[in-house]
Amino acid sequence: MSPHLLTWLIAAIATAGVILRPFNWPEAIWAVAGAVLLVLLQLLPPRDALTGIAKGADVYLFLMGMMLLAEIARQEGLFDWLAAVAAKRAKGSASRLFLLVYAVGTIVTTFLSNDATAVVLTPAVAAAVKTAKANEPLPYLLICAFIANAASFVLPISNPANLVIYGAHMPPLLQWLPKYLLPSALSIAATFLVLRWTQREALGQKLSADVPVPKLSAAGKTAALGIAATSIVLLGASALDIQLGLPAAIAGFLTAAVVLVRERKNPWSTLKEISWAVLPLVAGLFVIVEALDKSGLIASIGAFLHQAATASQIWTAWGAGAGVALASNLMNNLPAGLIAAGAIKSADVSDAIKRTILIGIDLGPNLSVTGSLATILWLTALRREGLTVNAWTFLKLGVFVMPPALLLAIGAALVFG
Secondary structure (H helix, E strand, O other): OOHHHHHHHHHHHHHHHHHHOHHHOOHHHHHHHHHHHHHHOOOOOHHHHHHHHHHOHHHHHHHHHHHHHHHHHHHOOHHHHHHHHHHHHOOOEHHHHHHHHHHHHHHHHHHHOHHHHHHHHHHHHHHHHHHOOOOOOHHHHHHHHHHHHHOOOOOHHHOHHHHHHHHHHOOOHHHHHHHHHHHHHHHHHHHHHHHHHHOOOHHHOEOOOOOOOOOOOHHHHHHHHHHHHHHHHHHHHHHOOOOOHHHHHHHHHHHHHHHHHHHOOOHHHHHOOOOOOHHHHHHHHHHHHHHHHHHOHHHHHHHHHHHHHHHOHHHHHHHHHHHHHHHHHHHOHHHHHHHHHHHHHHHOOOHHHHHHHHHHHHHHHHHOOOOOHHHHHHHHHHHHOOOOOOHHHHHHHHHHHHHHHHHHHHHHHHHHO
């Protein structure tokens, strides 16, 4: 077997392991094992492996900051409070609660990233619907999965995949918003309407109107202020065309430090609850993609993309957006995004094609449970609550929910971007 074929085979097996989790081993084990094997078999020189790891520096910093913020907010009851307020204001109406949870999910995804919605909001919503005595909690829990992807390109900070696609060339905020605000609004609205329609029978249930709202502690208020301040800092960094990883990490650490010092808490109790395994997972995927790059696969994809764009910009934009949307469900959107980013760089495609690719990477995973890291984290959060959603159930919804949102978002990006 040629070195290139062996590289592709190892990459495929490692990616499948990340998605399928054989033997219930954590996703990070498969990504790291694949990366190590590539080096041990001399398919990728150690120097190039380190180069691949280094390329993810901004993503690691961003994830660390967001995970710290999310965990502090969770421990101090901020998300439980938000979910309880939503349940209280629903006044016994299942449909009104659906709308309110969707609104909260949109806000959390926009300003804290889709992973925070999956990891932190899911258990809060589960607690809220339990308190509201919902016989059918699934419609509300599905929101956490679908809005995490549907709203993930409102802002550059809404999804780590955005950092991957643009790398060091992230558009400043005032350039980002005209490109993505309308596509995001259509994505959010279409996802809501279709998801609401598919859940119409379950939303006929009656809920308890007597929902206790826990008092938000001073530390919880501090966490909320920290999140608001972080959003302002990141929006400012984006407006100034500054990479977002370091500002996110600093803001997260400062917010956590203020809360922990004020409450005189042991930092270990917070740090041990964070899913740090996501960092070696991402690093392993960066190494695998670096090996694919050295094997010539990404250059070949880039050459095909360039040739197609030369023939027709508009059809290439549509095809690239739809193609990466489907590919994200076959290999997860993080490796798909890394490969797409490499292909974009080598092909030197137009900004319109880059926009549709980003939308496909962010929104495409609403088709299946394997599509994005956020959805995988959502499944993990559900299991902790004693709940399960199988792949077939999600796919039956995804085939209705994802395509209209994707088509509207891509169309708007091409017409108005």
